[in-house]
Amino acid sequence: MAARLPINYNKKPCYDIVYADNFRELILEFEDLEIESRNICIVTDSNVEALYATEIKSLFENHCRKVVIFSFPAGEQHKTLNTVKDAYTFLIQQGFTRKDLLVALGGGVVGDLTGYTAATYLRGIDFIQIPTTLLSQVDSSIGGKTGVDFDQYKNMVGAFYMPKLVYINLSTLKDLEDRQFFSGMGEVMKSALIKDAVFYEWIITNMYEICERNLITLEEMVIKTDQIKKAIVEKDPTEKGERALLNLGHTIGHAIEKAKNFELAHGECVALGCVAAAFISKKHKLLSDDEFYEIRDMFVPFYLPITVDNINPDEIVKLTKSDKKMDAGKIKFILLKKIGKAVIDTTVTEEDMLEAVKELYYNEVDMTE
Ligand code: GLY
Numbered sequence: 001m002a003a004r005l006p007i008n009y010n011k012k013p014c015y016d017i018v019y020a021d022n023f024r025e026l027i028l029e030f031e032d033l034e035i036e037s038r039n040i041c042i043v044t045d046s047n048v049e050a051l052y053a054t055e056i057k058s059l060f061e062n063h064c065r066k067v068v069i070f071s072f073p074a075g076e077q078h079k080t081l082n083t084v085k086d087a088y089t090f091l092i093q094q095g096f097t098r099k100d101l102l103v104a105l106g107g108g109v110v111g112d113l114t115g116y117t118a119a120t121y122l123r124g125i126d127f128i129q130i131p132t133t134l135l136s137q138v139d140s141s142i143g144g145k146t147g148v149d150f151d152q153y154k155n156m157v158g159a160f161y162m163p164k165l166v167y168i169n170l171s172t173l174k175d176l177e178d179r180q181f182f183s184g185m186g187e188v189m190k191s192a193l194i195k196d197a198v199f200y201e202w203i204i205t206n207m208y209e210i211c212e213r214n215l216i217t218l219e220e221m222v223i224k225t226d227q228i229k230k231a232i233v234e235k236d237p238t239e240k241g242e243r244a245l246l247n248l249g250h251t252i253g254h255a256i257e258k259a260k261n262f263e264l265a266h267g268e269c270v271a272l273g274c275v276a277a278a279f280i281s282k283k284h285k286l287l288s289d290d291e292f293y294e295i296r297d298m299f300v301p302f303y304l305p306i307t308v309d310n311i312n313p314d315e316i317v318k319l320t321k322s323d324k325k326m327d328a329g330k331i332k333f334i335l336l337k338k339i340g341k342a343v344i345d346t347t348v349t350e351e352d353m354l355e356a357v358k359e360l361y362y363n364e365v366d367m368t369e
Helices: 024-033 046-060 081-093 109-122 134-140 170-175 177-194 197-206 208-210 215-235 242-247 250-259 268-284 288-298 313-320 350-360
Strands: 004-009 012-018 039-045 064-074 101-106 127-129 145-148 153-160 165-170 333-338 341-345
Touching: 004 039, 012 215, 024 046, 024 127, 024 165, 039 046, 039 081, 039 109, 039 242, 046 170, 046 215, 064 081, 081 109, 081 145, 101 109, 101 170, 101 333, 109 127, 109 134, 109 153, 134 170, 134 177, 134 215, 153 250, 165 170, 165 177, 165 250, 165 313, 170 215, 177 197, 177 215, 177 242, 177 341, 197 208, 197 215, 208 215, 215 242, 242 333, 242 341, 250 268, 250 350, 268 288, 268 333, 268 350, 313 333, 313 350
Parallel strands: 012 165, 039 064, 039 101, 101 127, 127 165
Antiparallel strands: 004 012, 145 153, 333 341
């Protein structure tokens, strides 16, 4: 089942995304990673450690100098500089030098935090990504964005730093809790909405197989989503322009995530943010009413929310200002011209956002309408 998607950086081959249905084939990559003389640190969280860390550690053992595990408590609240500091301390105690290697084993939090640790420890050591959630396999492990949250600001401290390899074992998708799996579908739908109407139709046609987690279907879906991301990040690796399209749904999504104190999963907030962005696109006469309702309702079969309760819409709009997506004081908002075509817009007002958030606000809404 192994497939390979090469990613270029500044027009030069940079790293491959390798797709498999097991971890064993990771051994085939060892030669390129030249691990014989290296120390390896597997960075993971408490949930993923229990599932896969022993297997991954035993794959490396006897092939490298030494392999150790650094694990931190699972959860977005640990994606902080404090955890990075603990990682530095561990690496120093273990005698890691610049020629050693970090392995990010887990979801988006683990990947972002490990990447940032790798980018900064001794001014940069190599790392590879082994993403184990749908969200990290289709978005966060690809494209070299690394970082941590700072105070109330999400991903505020970080670096663009490329991994040496992204190894995707699709069978990990079978182990995810439903809510985590469907959260990843928020990012898949987002990518299709941005760039690929044909893929959007494919998702609808294959809805049953996706929900059943048919591995062949999931492989096709993950590769298609990664191809969309590849095309964007290769053209604009450091988000000077087009890469911002990948932030569809994230301005209002991040604000809801913060306001709800991370009670909702990231992909659930992205779905809500996409519905809000589609609403504003309709208001700006880019989308018809029918297109808006179609986009909104397509999140429902994937158990993603299209309404949200217990929020204060004014607070959400206020929180959008602490997001990074500003351009000379103006919010860089991503709107939809149609399914498969997103655009960067700097004319979205606070009023537009407030109206969109109020539309999401589940307050005795008659869902039979
Ligand atoms: N997750 C958005 C990006 O990688 O640019």
